Amino acid sequence: MKTYFDPIVLPYQKFHDTPQSKYIDSYTFLKLVGNVENKSLLDLGCGGGFYTRIFREQGANPVVGVDISEKMLEFAQEKEAQHPLGIQYLLKDVTELEQIGHFDLVISSYLLNDFSTPEQLLKIAQISSNNLKEGGRFIGINENVQQLPETYSVCRQYGYTKELLGDFVEGVQIRVTYPVPSETLPLIFQNYYLSRKTYESAFRQSGFKKFIWYPPQVSPEGQQKLGWEYWQDFVKYELIVGIVAIK
Template sequence: MTDAPDGSAARTSHDDLQYDRIGEDYELSKTLPLTWYVERPSVLGLLADVRGKDVLDLACGTGVYTRHARRLGAGRVLGVDISPKMIEACRAAEERTRLGVEYAVGDASELPRLGEFDVLLAAYLFNYADSPEALERMARTCARNLRAGGALRAFVAHPDFDFGRPLPERYGFSFEREPDPAHDGRIRVTAHTDPRISFSAYLPSGRAFEEAFAAAGFRDCSWDGARLSVEGELEHGPAYWDDFRANPPWTVFHCAKCAEGSAA
């Protein structure tokens, strides 16, 4: 595959094959209660101030939020995903409605410098790091592609998600521990779409996040709760979201690239 923006070959790993199988079906998950009323407002909140800014969306999937960034007035917008099938879906959407968004196949652990971006969006990307070293490689890719002071904004599975507390099945998702002798924290996530979509991911600790990004040249690391929309409460009632509030499966991670030295 020769689709990286610099013309170099993009390496395919075994993990991207799960997304080649899922393909455009993955977008069905965006209609489930947890994605529509929590993921969507949370990620759009991360893009609220992108007018006139250059945005890189790593692990862009089918490009839902990549296209939102452009509609919100971003300048250059580039979506990158490791799965060729996902990028095919992105480009098909661009053909249907031309927004001027660029897309490329690439591994976020190994990407070269693609430009100087003001904002780097990463929804779920870091939950595919199977070790602290892999997480740091991703963090260094982010630093390499942000200008000094640029913002990293990530939507991630909650590092403190507790499998002994309420689970998110009522909102359309299953989270299950997945035995893996080689890696800690491997989980299987299933979206209850038709057909069901299932994929593997990892749960790095909050400390692992902060250490990886500090080592890669970031500062001001912080965490925010995922946002439940007012529409979600009105549609289902406050009590419906009690399990979500008791054990939120997702959260938001922020940091900024240091003004001097990116460690990239």
């Protein structure tokens, strides 16, 4: 299965070395997920397995990662071969995933912002619900596609750009461009605007009892190294968001 992620496997891994990834994305995500000791975990859109490995190392078991990109999963499986953790990886379009278990946790990183219609979002919410135990949690971090376009210029302070490719209505494409250290070409992602109401409705229709939005959080190390003033606009305008839904 060839996808637009296949040619950018190695540059994409370098994104995890950026200040945003180290001091906000990972910190926020790990805090929302919390203690994973002896909890079963399904990672939808696992990519190269960055978070899949982290949560397995923290004690989650069993851990399954699913992704549509053959090259991304090759990278993940190479890491698994170098440092065996017992992670299972499945090459599959997450929107076509059947019920493969009843997990304590279903997670996703920058997956939901790929969907352009309420129907697509509803489908992934239903797939998440079908693979969760009663009382299980879906946890995700997402590009804040609901960020008002007039504040997109703030993103430049953190080394990337956002561009609205049409009127600010549901389904409009948002181009996000990240320069990557030591890479000639930037990473370019196509995200889509869907309202918070649409997100909440999709999960509630899928059997989730609670749906909670969370702002980004800055790690103590990030504040110490770069200062709160550096990060305050990132937090103020919520350039990324956390999502927790409880079944």
